[in-house]
Amino acid sequence: MAHPNTYRPAAGSIPTEPGVYKFRDDSERVVYVGKAKNLRSRLSNYFQDPDQLHPRTRQMVFTASQVEWTVVASEVEALQLEYTWIKKFDPWFNVMYRDDKTYPMLAVSVGERFPRAFFYRGPRRKGVRYFGPYSHAWAVRETLDLLTRVYPIRTCSKGVFNRHETLGRPCLLGYIDKCAAPCVGRVDEAGHDEIVQGFMAFLSGRSEPVTRELTRRMMEASENLEFEKAAKLRDDLEAVNKVMERQTVVLSIDIDADIIAFATDELEAAVQVFNVRDGRIRAQRGWVVEKTGDEPGSTERREAGEADPAVPQLMLNFLVQYYSDAVERAEAEREEDQKLTQQKIRRRGVDQLSHQAPKTYNPVPREILVDVLPAEVEEVETLLAELRGAQVSLRVPQRGDKASLLETVQRNAKEALHQHKLKRVGDLTARSQALQDIQDALGLDEAPLRIECTDISHIQGTDVVASLVVFEDGLPKKNDYRRYRIKEAAGDGHSNDVASIAEITSRRFKRYHEDKLANPEEDGTVFSDEVIEEETTDNRRFAYPPNLFIVDGGKPQVNAAQGVFDELGIVDVQLIGLAKRLEEVWLPDDAEPVILPRNSQGMYLLQQIRDEAHRFAIAYHRQKRSKRMRATALDGIPGLGPTRRSDLVKHFGSVKKIKEAEASEIAQAPGIGPKLAAIVYEHLHRADSR
Incomplete structure (x- = not known):
């Protein structure tokens, strides 16, 4: 933690023009972006007496270790550049008005051949159009139910659609005319697309043409004595009006x-x-x-x-x-x-x-x-x-x-x-208390806002993997999770948990160590040419360190990780081990563990982080084990793809019988010639000889 006075620029060196400024921490990561009409006047506010600053601003200036700025031509340009940099760097201390993923919406999968309308919560995806948000889930479902009377758009899942396409008969919605049943060819792709476009047009605001057209057709059917058709159109018109009632007219029709x-x-x-x-x-x-x-x-x-x-x-x-x-x-x-x-x-x-x-x-x-x-x-x-x-x-x-x-x-x-205050007060208080408990127990200078934890998972030395989970402000940050395949400390049926911990610690912090030595680019992150093998829940990388790094285990595991820290020169990360038996917290230099009260919020948080690392590691281990168990002796034979493997097994009945067959017998299988049969025979018998 750097005091603001250590990186305070000379007042005369700051320009008085409008511009945008960035605060960076020790890892060169941008932690705050701001703009100003007068850079000198604005930046001087950050370097006043820290006791006079807002708590969040005070935390920011102590987290930062340097400040830099860019002069622009006008205040409008400053607004635009500030927004661009906030999007680019995603600073911790900037307020970000991100889309709320809890709002229910009505979605249409326009990317599919026969688009589908459905209820949805969550982040936006490509190939989907969203309408809403609505205040309640029932409002979405009722709106969809009413509109399918007028626009019989497909609402079934892909599995249901494929099943009825195979059966050759529609589902219940198709029979009651609430779906155009494209699965059985009642409408072609173009006809269903017209229904979809009308559906989306109505939700986008073009309701007046729909009501006029329904009213005209209803009156026309009535005049032609087609009373059943007129009654259906009347019901459709009532459904449309019911949907429109929720969108109450509050201003004149031409107001946007x-x-x-x-x-x-x-x-x-x-x-x-x-x-x-x-x-x-x-x-x-x-x-x-x-x-x-x-x-x-x-x-x-x-x-x-x-x-x-x-x-x-x-x-x-x-x-x-x-x-x-x-x-x-x-x-x-x-x-x-x-x-x-x-x-x-x-x-x-x-x-x-x-x-x-x-x-x-x-x-x-x-x-x-x-x-x-x-x-x-x-x-x-x-x-x-x-x-x-x-x-x-x-x-x-x-x-x-x-x-x-x-x-x-x-x-x-x-x-x-x-x-929000009623809902969050309990969780927020508990998380703040948990971080304070950990800070006090470990004697840290500040609360560990970013915590990482690693765990090893295997069965008798096979499929050895590791997980790395990340918590920020006491909450899981799943897009920063990592999972690893153990390469050096395990293999051929053996595993060394202590060495595995050292390997993962080295792979986690090696990039961070190299980045500290490299000359950072503008975005504060430079990655070495060496590829560090890891798998992640997204395609982003991180190099900035945690405040607290937890290894699952006791004194041996902590000493192994500390050896890596010493080798790489990592001194700004607190390392601990959490032993399962008595929930002991081990520090590298202490002969005795630290014992947190069993009912403390800090202990609950450490347990939650360790259990999450354990869950994530087991999930990855099961995935790899399942993939390995599905493998056969035929995998990896040159020229033998999935179709030929399947045909070969069907011809002989099992892999065992294929191994017992001669090359001439293998050549008689469908799609297998003498040359490929010789390759298969040699591959199987070479594997048996080993």
């Missing part, structure tokens, strides 16, 4: 606007967004985030009823992030739509598709209504206008329907913050 409001306390802020399109509330979304402490007025105590002076800066950051992300996502979806359209054209062999593209909305509306204007409002309006490609009005409504709707959004923001 977003309404945004904040609710804050000393530490956190809740923001709510209502998206109004064609005068209807199409979606509602909300986030609760920690305040960075970098906002003006964050250190000031507010009197009851006074507005939070930090909200203008929060509003500025939110508008830039929210709409920049929305525009990027819209552009990506538009490119994906073009690719899918071209694929369909090639697949159908036609020059153009028969349907019209559904109406789309610009992710940046003409009007943005807020409860508090953002800081640097003119610059924000300029940036939003560039994102939209047209003028954007950013204002606080004073009277009328828009002001009334803003009050509703404010109430939702306050309620969201209240519910």
Whole structure:
């Protein structure tokens, strides 16, 4: 931990122009990105008396070890560059308004040959269009149930679709006309695609043409005395109207606007967004985030009823992030739509598709209504206008329907913050206490915000693997998990757990050690040319160290890992071992273990981390063991692929009988000639001789 005075730049060396600055830690990792109208004035605020800083800002400046800046031509450019760097570096101390993955949505898998509509929660995926979010799961399911009366889009899973395609008869939904049954050919790909486009167009806001068309067809059927058809169209019209009732008209039909409001306390802020399109509330979304402490007025105590002076800066950051992300996502979806359209054209062999593209909305509306204007409002309006490609009005409504709707959004923001505090107080308190318990027990200078733990898994020395799990702020960070195959300390039916721990520790920290010696590039991460074999839950790498590294085991395992630390010169990571029998915590230099109270929050957290490492290692071990057990003596024979292996086994009945056969007999099997038969015979008998 570096004191801010050790890396404080000389005041005269900081320019007074607008720009963007980055704070980096000892590992050259960017921990915070900010912007300023006047870099000298802004940066000087970070190097005042630490006791006067907001707690989060104080933690940031002590975590950092250097600061650097880039001068730009204007404040609008500073806004754009700040957003770009936040997206690139993902700094710990910046507020990130990421998509909330708990909101239920209605999704359409447009990437499939016959797209499917379904209920969904989770991160966005390619080839899927999302509508919502909705406030409750039942609202999604009821909307889907009602709309399939008018648009009988496929809703079944791939397995159900394939099963009924094989059977040649539709499922129940096909029989009651709530599915067009493309599985049995009632509609072809083009016909089903028209249904899908109408379905998505309705959800995108084109409801008026649908109601007019249904009303016209109903009246026409009634005049022609087709009463059953008219009754069905009447029911369809009622279903459409029922869906539209949830999207209450709150403003005139030509209004496209977003309404945004904040609710804050000393530490956190809740923001709510209502998206109004064609005068209807199409979606509602909300986030609760920690305040960075970098906002003006964050250190000031507010009197009851006074507005939070930090909200203008929060509003500025939110508008830039929210709409920049929305525009990027819209552009990506538009490119994906073009690719899918071209694929369909090639697949159908036609020059153009028969349907019209559904109406789309610009992710940046003409009007943005807020409860508090953002800081640097003119610059924000300029940036939003560039994102939209047209003028954007950013204002606080004073009277009328828009002001009334803003009050509703404010109430939702306050309620969201209240519910968040009620839900998180227990978990947050427990996690904070757990980290404090570990800090006190181990005598650390600060709480271990990042903890890593490794474990070994095998059965009698076979399929020896290791896991590495990561916890940050007491929560698992699964996209940083790693799993390893033990190469040097195990093999041929033997395994050395102590040596395996040393091997994994070396492979984990070797890159970090090399990066410290290398000259870092701009992004703070340089990787050596040597490939360190590891498998990960995503394709990203990390090199910055944990505060605490846990090995599963006692004194021998800790000593093995400490030997690696000494060899690599790792001195800024606390190492411990956690023995299962008595839950003893072993330190490298201590002859006696540290015993945490069995009921302490710190012990519970250490157990949770160790058990997660154990679970992850066992899962990988079982995967490798299952793959090995499915292997046969025929695997790896040159020229013998899966189809020929299958035909060969079917011809003889078993691998054992293949081994007993002569080369001439093997050559009589389907697809096996004399040359390949000789290779198979030689391979099997060479394996037997070994």
